[in-house]
Amino acid sequence: xxxxxxxxxxxxxxxxxxxxxxxxxxxxxxxxxxxxxxxxxxxxxxxxxxxxxxxxxxxxxxxxxxxxxxxxxxxxxxxxxxxxxxxxxxxxxxxxxxxxxxxxxxxxxxxxxxx
Amino acid sequence: xxxxxxxxxxxxxxxxxxxxxxxxxxxxxxxxxxxxxxxxxxxxxxxxxxxxxxxxxxxxxxxxxxxxxxxxxxxxxxxxxxxxxxxxxxxxxxxxxxxxxxxxxxxxxxx
Numbered sequence: 001x002x003x004x005x006x007x008x009x010x011x012x013x014x015x016x017x018x019x020x021x022x023x024x025x026x027x028x029x030x031x032x033x034x035x036x037x038x039x040x041x042x043x044x045x046x047x048x049x050x051x052x053x054x055x056x057x058x059x060x061x062x063x064x065x066x067x068x069x070x071x072x073x074x075x076x077x078x079x080x081x082x083x084x085x086x087x088x089x090x091x092x093x094x095x096x097x098x099x100x101x102x103x104x105x106x107x108x109x110x111x112x113x114x115x
Numbered sequence: 116x117x118x119x120x121x122x123x124x125x126x127x128x129x130x131x132x133x134x135x136x137x138x139x140x141x142x143x144x145x146x147x148x149x150x151x152x153x154x155x156x157x158x159x160x161x162x163x164x165x166x167x168x169x170x171x172x173x174x175x176x177x178x179x180x181x182x183x184x185x186x187x188x189x190x191x192x193x194x195x196x197x198x199x200x201x202x203x204x205x206x207x208x209x210x211x212x213x214x215x216x217x218x219x220x221x222x223x224x225x226x
Contacts, residue, residue, distance in 0.1 A: 006158075033213045042119070042204055042216030043159075056213060090158060092214075103149050104214060108158035 004107035006091050012113045013081050021076040021110045023091030031055075032074040033104065034066060035090040043090055049074055078112075086114045117142045117209050121217035128195055129225050136190040136220045138205030143183050150179050150190050151204040153219070159204065163190070195224045 005024040013019050025032050031050045035043035045058035049068035063079040072093070078085055088111050092104040118141045128134055138148070147166045151159040163172045163179040165188070171180040178191040192199060202221045206214040 035214075035216075040218075042206075042218045043214075045213050045215065048213045088156070092159075103147065103161055103164040103208075105161065106151070106159035111156065 004091055004093050004105050006089075006107035006110050008110060009108065010111045010113075012115060015081055015083060015114055017081050018077065018079045019081060019112065021078075021089050021091075021112070023074045023076070023093075023107060025072045025074065025091075025093035026105045029093035029095050029105070030072050031094045032068055032072065033092045033094070034074070034076045035092065036060075036085075037088040037090060037109070039087075046076070081114045083114050086112060088112075117145075117207060117215045119205060119207060119215050119217040121203075121205055121220050123220060124218065125221040125223075127223040127225060130195060130197060132195050132224075133191070133193050134195055134222075136192070136203050136205075136222070138188040138190070138217055140186045140188075140207050140215075142209060143186050144209060145183065146208040148179075148181055148188050148205065148207050149214070150177075150188075151206065153202045153204060155202075162203075192222075195222075197224050197226045200224050 007022045033048040034046040037043040046060050048056040052068045065077045068074045088109045090109045091107045094104045120139045122137045149164045150162045165172045165181040176193040181188045200223050202219040204219045206216045
Protein backbone atom coordinates (compact mmCIF):
# COMPACT_ATOMS: atom_id res chain seq x y z
CA UNK A 1 0.00 0.00 0.00
CA UNK A 2 1.55 3.30 -1.07
CA UNK A 3 1.17 6.46 0.96
CA UNK A 4 0.50 10.02 -0.18
CA UNK A 5 3.13 11.39 -2.57
CA UNK A 6 3.66 15.09 -3.27
CA UNK A 7 5.79 16.81 -5.88
CA UNK A 8 7.92 18.78 -6.05
CA UNK A 9 9.43 18.79 -2.56
CA UNK A 10 10.77 22.33 -2.85
CA UNK A 11 9.97 25.21 -5.17
CA UNK A 12 11.06 28.82 -5.52
CA UNK A 13 8.85 31.24 -7.46
CA UNK A 14 8.75 34.95 -8.12
CA UNK A 15 5.90 37.15 -6.93
CA UNK A 16 3.16 37.30 -9.57
CA UNK A 17 3.96 33.91 -11.07
CA UNK A 18 1.72 30.85 -11.07
CA UNK A 19 2.50 27.47 -9.51
CA UNK A 20 1.07 23.94 -9.70
CA UNK A 21 1.61 21.41 -6.93
CA UNK A 22 0.79 17.73 -7.34
CA UNK A 23 -0.44 14.98 -5.06
CA UNK A 24 -1.02 11.26 -5.50
CA UNK A 25 -3.45 9.94 -2.94
CA UNK A 26 -3.06 6.74 -0.98
CA UNK A 27 -4.37 3.65 -2.73
CA UNK A 28 -8.10 3.22 -2.12
CA UNK A 29 -8.65 6.84 -1.01
CA UNK A 30 -11.11 8.98 -2.98
CA UNK A 31 -10.96 12.23 -0.99
CA UNK A 32 -8.08 14.68 -1.21
CA UNK A 33 -7.60 17.80 0.91
CA UNK A 34 -5.01 20.56 0.69
CA UNK A 35 -3.59 22.54 3.59
CA UNK A 36 -1.27 25.53 3.92
CA UNK A 37 1.10 25.61 6.87
CA UNK A 38 2.96 28.83 7.61
CA UNK A 39 6.06 28.65 9.77
CA UNK A 40 5.25 28.00 13.41
CA UNK A 41 1.52 27.53 12.83
CA UNK A 42 -0.89 24.66 12.40
CA UNK A 43 -2.07 23.71 8.91
CA UNK A 44 -4.98 25.72 7.48
CA UNK A 45 -7.60 24.02 5.32
CA UNK A 46 -7.64 25.23 1.69
CA UNK A 47 -10.15 22.91 0.01
CA UNK A 48 -11.21 19.33 -0.39
CA UNK A 49 -12.10 17.21 -3.43
CA UNK A 50 -14.32 14.16 -3.49
CA UNK A 51 -14.85 12.20 -6.69
CA UNK A 52 -13.44 15.03 -8.83
CA UNK A 53 -15.62 17.79 -7.35
CA UNK A 54 -14.75 20.47 -4.82
CA UNK A 55 -16.44 19.50 -1.60
CA UNK A 56 -15.56 22.19 0.90
CA UNK A 57 -13.35 25.25 0.96
CA UNK A 58 -11.55 27.20 3.64
CA UNK A 59 -10.93 30.93 3.82
CA UNK A 60 -8.68 31.22 0.77
CA UNK A 61 -9.15 33.52 -2.27
CA UNK A 62 -10.18 32.21 -5.71
CA UNK A 63 -6.60 32.40 -6.99
CA UNK A 64 -6.19 29.12 -5.08
CA UNK A 65 -7.81 26.47 -7.25
CA UNK A 66 -7.59 22.75 -7.69
CA UNK A 67 -8.41 19.65 -9.63
CA UNK A 68 -8.96 16.02 -8.84
CA UNK A 69 -8.47 13.42 -11.57
CA UNK A 70 -10.27 10.11 -12.18
CA UNK A 71 -7.43 8.24 -10.45
CA UNK A 72 -8.02 10.54 -7.41
CA UNK A 73 -4.69 12.33 -7.76
CA UNK A 74 -4.93 16.08 -7.37
CA UNK A 75 -3.38 19.42 -8.25
CA UNK A 76 -3.28 22.69 -6.36
CA UNK A 77 -2.86 25.79 -8.50
CA UNK A 78 -2.01 29.21 -7.14
CA UNK A 79 -2.13 32.24 -9.43
CA UNK A 80 -0.59 35.68 -8.92
CA UNK A 81 1.73 34.50 -6.16
CA UNK A 82 2.25 36.76 -3.17
CA UNK A 83 5.07 36.74 -0.64
CA UNK A 84 2.64 35.51 2.04
CA UNK A 85 1.98 32.37 -0.01
CA UNK A 86 5.38 31.10 1.11
CA UNK A 87 4.55 28.04 3.19
CA UNK A 88 4.54 24.26 3.40
CA UNK A 89 1.66 22.89 1.34
CA UNK A 90 0.32 19.58 2.56
CA UNK A 91 -1.91 17.12 0.78
CA UNK A 92 -4.00 14.58 2.69
CA UNK A 93 -6.14 11.72 1.48
CA UNK A 94 -8.95 9.82 3.09
CA UNK A 95 -11.53 7.19 2.31
CA UNK A 96 -14.88 9.00 2.14
CA UNK A 97 -15.73 12.57 3.05
CA UNK A 98 -13.71 12.80 6.25
CA UNK A 99 -16.65 11.62 8.28
CA UNK A 100 -15.32 8.10 8.23
CA UNK A 101 -13.50 5.97 10.72
CA UNK A 102 -10.19 6.14 8.94
CA UNK A 103 -8.80 9.62 9.44
CA UNK A 104 -6.43 11.35 7.07
CA UNK A 105 -3.04 10.34 5.68
CA UNK A 106 -0.68 13.19 4.88
CA UNK A 107 2.12 13.56 2.38
CA UNK A 108 5.51 15.07 3.15
CA UNK A 109 4.56 18.43 1.69
CA UNK A 110 5.88 20.93 -0.84
CA UNK A 111 7.89 23.83 0.51
CA UNK A 112 7.03 26.90 -1.60
CA UNK A 113 9.14 30.04 -1.33
CA UNK A 114 7.95 33.20 -3.08
CA UNK A 115 10.61 35.87 -3.62
CA UNK B 116 -16.45 28.46 13.76
CA UNK B 117 -14.37 25.65 15.23
CA UNK B 118 -11.24 26.73 17.09
CA UNK B 119 -8.59 24.39 18.45
CA UNK B 120 -6.12 25.40 21.15
CA UNK B 121 -3.09 23.47 22.31
CA UNK B 122 -1.34 23.98 25.62
CA UNK B 123 1.53 24.29 26.27
CA UNK B 124 3.01 25.80 23.11
CA UNK B 125 6.41 24.38 24.00
CA UNK B 126 7.71 21.85 26.49
CA UNK B 127 11.18 20.67 27.46
CA UNK B 128 11.56 17.60 29.68
CA UNK B 129 14.36 15.21 30.68
CA UNK B 130 14.37 11.77 29.18
CA UNK B 131 12.18 9.24 30.98
CA UNK B 132 9.48 11.62 32.14
CA UNK B 133 5.80 10.99 31.56
CA UNK B 134 4.06 13.97 30.02
CA UNK B 135 0.65 15.26 28.99
CA UNK B 136 -0.21 17.47 26.04
CA UNK B 137 -3.55 19.25 26.03
CA UNK B 138 -5.97 20.10 23.25
CA UNK B 139 -9.28 21.94 23.50
CA UNK B 140 -11.91 22.69 20.87
CA UNK B 141 -14.88 25.03 20.91
CA UNK B 142 -17.51 23.06 18.96
CA UNK B 143 -18.27 19.62 20.39
CA UNK B 144 -20.02 18.47 17.16
CA UNK B 145 -16.98 16.61 15.87
CA UNK B 146 -16.70 13.34 13.96
CA UNK B 147 -13.28 12.43 15.25
CA UNK B 148 -10.06 13.82 16.67
CA UNK B 149 -6.61 12.97 15.39
CA UNK B 150 -3.18 13.50 16.93
CA UNK B 151 -0.23 14.00 14.57
CA UNK B 152 3.50 14.28 14.92
CA UNK B 153 5.52 16.65 12.74
CA UNK B 154 9.30 16.71 12.51
CA UNK B 155 10.90 20.01 11.43
CA UNK B 156 10.12 20.84 7.80
CA UNK B 157 8.36 17.52 7.27
CA UNK B 158 4.83 16.28 6.72
CA UNK B 159 2.44 14.93 9.33
CA UNK B 160 2.51 11.43 10.77
CA UNK B 161 -0.76 10.19 12.26
CA UNK B 162 -0.37 8.91 15.82
CA UNK B 163 -3.87 8.23 17.07
CA UNK B 164 -7.43 8.65 15.81
CA UNK B 165 -10.32 8.81 18.27
CA UNK B 166 -13.89 8.58 17.00
CA UNK B 167 -16.46 10.86 18.61
CA UNK B 168 -18.07 7.83 20.31
CA UNK B 169 -14.79 6.69 21.88
CA UNK B 170 -13.13 7.82 25.09
CA UNK B 171 -9.53 6.84 24.41
CA UNK B 172 -7.06 5.15 22.10
CA UNK B 173 -3.66 3.63 22.85
CA UNK B 174 -0.62 2.88 20.72
CA UNK B 175 2.55 1.77 22.44
CA UNK B 176 3.68 4.50 24.84
CA UNK B 177 0.96 6.87 23.61
CA UNK B 178 -2.52 7.22 25.04
CA UNK B 179 -5.05 9.78 23.85
CA UNK B 180 -8.31 10.57 25.60
CA UNK B 181 -11.36 12.46 24.40
CA UNK B 182 -14.04 14.24 26.40
CA UNK B 183 -16.30 15.53 23.66
CA UNK B 184 -18.82 17.21 25.95
CA UNK B 185 -16.16 19.42 27.52
CA UNK B 186 -14.24 19.88 24.27
CA UNK B 187 -10.97 18.42 25.51
CA UNK B 188 -8.41 15.83 24.53
CA UNK B 189 -5.10 14.85 26.08
CA UNK B 190 -2.13 13.00 24.66
CA UNK B 191 -0.16 11.10 27.28
CA UNK B 192 3.40 10.05 26.43
CA UNK B 193 4.96 7.55 28.79
CA UNK B 194 8.70 7.27 29.46
CA UNK B 195 9.66 9.98 26.99
CA UNK B 196 12.73 9.51 24.76
CA UNK B 197 14.88 11.97 22.77
CA UNK B 198 13.35 10.50 19.59
CA UNK B 199 9.96 11.83 20.73
CA UNK B 200 11.20 15.39 20.14
CA UNK B 201 8.87 16.92 17.55
CA UNK B 202 5.81 19.12 17.23
CA UNK B 203 2.54 17.43 18.19
CA UNK B 204 -0.62 18.63 16.48
CA UNK B 205 -4.22 17.99 17.42
CA UNK B 206 -6.94 18.20 14.75
CA UNK B 207 -10.71 17.74 14.79
CA UNK B 208 -12.90 16.68 11.91
CA UNK B 209 -16.15 18.57 11.54
CA UNK B 210 -17.80 17.29 8.40
CA UNK B 211 -16.95 18.55 4.96
CA UNK B 212 -14.59 21.23 6.13
CA UNK B 213 -12.06 18.51 6.81
CA UNK B 214 -9.61 19.11 9.65
CA UNK B 215 -9.20 22.08 11.97
CA UNK B 216 -5.77 22.12 13.60
CA UNK B 217 -4.29 23.61 16.71
CA UNK B 218 -0.96 25.42 16.53
CA UNK B 219 0.85 22.49 18.09
CA UNK B 220 3.03 21.74 21.09
CA UNK B 221 6.76 21.74 20.40
CA UNK B 222 8.34 19.01 22.54
CA UNK B 223 12.03 18.70 23.34
CA UNK B 224 13.18 15.65 25.29
CA UNK B 225 16.64 16.13 26.77
CA UNK B 226 18.95 13.08 26.92
